[in-house]
Amino acid sequence: MQQAVTSRPPAASGAAPRRAARMLLRAGRLRCPNCGRGQIFITWLKLRYRCPACDLLLERGESDYFIGAYLLNLIIAELIVVALMVVLVLATWPAVPWTAVTWGIALLTIPAATLTYPYSRSLWLAIDLIFRPPEESDFSPGADVIEFPRGPRTERPPTRRPQ
Numbered sequence: 001m002q003q004a005v006t007s008r009p010p011a012a013s014g015a016a017p018r019r020a021a022r023m024l025l026r027a028g029r030l031r032c033p034n035c036g037r038g039q040i041f042i043t044w045l046k047l048r049y050r051c052p053a054c055d056l057l058l059e060r061g062e063s064d065y066f067i068g069a070y071l072l073n074l075i076i077a078e079l080i081v082v083a084l085m086v087v088l089v090l091a092t093w094p095a096v097p098w099t100a101v102t103w104g105i106a107l108l109t110i111p112a113a114t115l116t117y118p119y120s121r122s123l124w125l126a127i128d129l130i131f132r133p134p135e136e137s138d139f140s141p142g143a144d145v146i147e148f149p150r151g152p153r154t155e156r157p158p159t160r161r162p163q
């Protein structure tokens, strides 16, 4: 069932920061930033096509939508790894095991990027929704037939049972 857009331009001046904070908190819980109810991931690495609660198109109808999310993922993951390495260096100063630090940075990069991946995607969606509130086209049932260049998507929108 398609619902009304819940993110409208704020009427009061204090509403925009509260709305933005609410969307970011929802994204941090891996929920739909728009409604806060739908779980937007099927698995840790696989994003749903639509929010199961409000029908928001999670890639907003754009095939290259999450390039920004990948950049955000890289930045967050690298900051975590660097912070861990700084702690290690400070904890072992002055006898820093530089070989372990060097290999630790290299070996922690991939798991850190994997751990932060869904948060990066949900935060990117929240940031985009803050600056570009959802419109009717973001809930459009006709958008289901869009074929992206990378191939057909594997998840189909939920079928509706007759009442």
Ligand SMILES: [Zn+2]
Pocket (backbone or CB within 6 Å): 032, 033, 034, 035, 036, 037, 038, 051, 052, 053, 054, 055, 056
């Ligand atoms: Zn939603």
